[in-house]
Amino acid sequence: MRFIAALILSLGLSTPLAAQDAEEMAFVAAMMESMNRLSVTFNREVCGYILRRADGGYESSKASWGGHASCASTPVADGQVAIASWHTHAAYAAEYDNEVPSIQDVEGDMRQGINGWVSTPGGRLWFVDGQTGFIRQACGRGCLPVGPNAQDAPHDPVPPSMSLDQLYMRFGRSR
Secondary structure: OHHHHHHHHHOOOOOOOOHHHHHHHHHHHHHHHHHHHHHHHHOOOEEEEEEEOOOOOEEEOOOEEOOOOOOOOOOOOOOOEEEEEEEEOOOOOOOOOOOOOOHHHHHHHHHHOOEEEEEOOOOOEEEEOOOOOOEEEEEOOOOOOOOOOOOOOOOOOOOOEEOHHHHHHHOOOOO
8 A cells, every 4th residue: 555655646646636536556566566566577569548437447458469569459359448558568679768657658658548557667657648648757776676687778868758749759759
């Protein structure tokens, strides 16, 4: 529980989170703690959807295992309501800027019209706004399990938040 309180405080929001937002974050953080550990251990992305239950609570769709740099979520079943995607970024790989969500991560959520959650080998948890493409760290390095070789370099510094345009610039691309 202390982890969840620290996670919520780390957002640095000037206004309190709505109970619904805090509940979603608590659910995602607990789930991603175990998923990130498995992902960095086996060097494979894991992905799925956050679902809203009829009683207002949260659950995850069935987790899908991908490769070391991609993952395809199983579609949600009829009657289920996906409110966000989630996935991990596997183990550290020098050829990837794996401590931030990729352009494909963000634009994929925007195409689906849902928010997203991304964990990294350095133990960061990112929130992706599926409407605007704005990303922010829900919690920083080490708040989730960290892979044994995880490092920010050569892509550091890792900012606390970025717009989609800033993400494009980080990857040296234009929109």
